[in-house]
Amino acid sequence: MTSLLEVKDLEKAFGRSKDVQVNVLKSVSFSLKHGEIIGLIGASGAGKSTIGRIIAGLETANAGQIFFEGQEILSLKGKERRSLAKYIQMVFQDPYEALSSRMKIGQLVAEPLVIQGIDKGNKEKRIEKVRRALNSVTLDPDKYIDRYPHELSGGERQRVGLARAFVCEPKLIIADEPTSMLDTSLRLELLALMKKMNEYNQVSYLFVTHDIALTQGFCDRLIVLQQGEIVEEGKTKDIIENPQHPYTQSLIDALLILENHKGD
């Protein structure tokens, strides 16, 4: 079976001029299977978000290839590239910034359908999909559809963000630190919802996080990124219990120190 996503030798440099460039991604290669959940972990500045943004088409690459269901997507332009958003959606870190304050929840969740021209002219079908997406994130459509984002809590807004990602029934969701602005119980709740959708309709996730603790019980595999390079990858359990690379070990040590100081 072909992979859902295959990233090959991805490179990215940022800089103020042609002469002053910093390589933030150095030949990054990995693949993700249909229905798989991969955690992309690493410290701040490692390049995790940049990888997610390139896959989602929000950033360009300097070199490399990305195959989505066998089709190379970095070379696609304009309408063809934009049409991929139906299959690849992104959930962002900040539920306050991600949602336009002037739109009602129903309109916000319907927006990806409108942008993609899905069920154009079929208002009933769109409403049905919006209601289904809200239900899937345990927000009662009757209660939420006519409300505005400022009337919602952070956890509810992030669930709206997730409903927006689910509404097109994508094959891949890139979730960039989606829980980092939520407290612990809401974090686990959001991950449980994401896991349920994965079991229910096989959606795959690339879960970007600096918090290795969140990947336990959620991610099938982990990819560890250090300064733009993959230093280790494998099954979540194997990596957490038996890290091979000193950098991975240091991420786990940092986690253990935090755990031990929780009661202080």
Ligand SMILES: Nc1ncnc2c1ncn2[C@@H]1O[C@H](COP(=O)(O)OP(=O)(O)OP(=O)(O)O)[C@@H](O)[C@H]1O
């Ligand atoms: N648009 C940009 N222009 C210039 N430099 C950038 C830009 N976007 C990212 N960078 C730089 O690229 C590097 C990788 O950033 P990226 O956001 O991908 O890291 P990250 O691993 O997601 O970090 P964090 O966990 O803090 O979000 C950083 O050094 C960052 O400063």
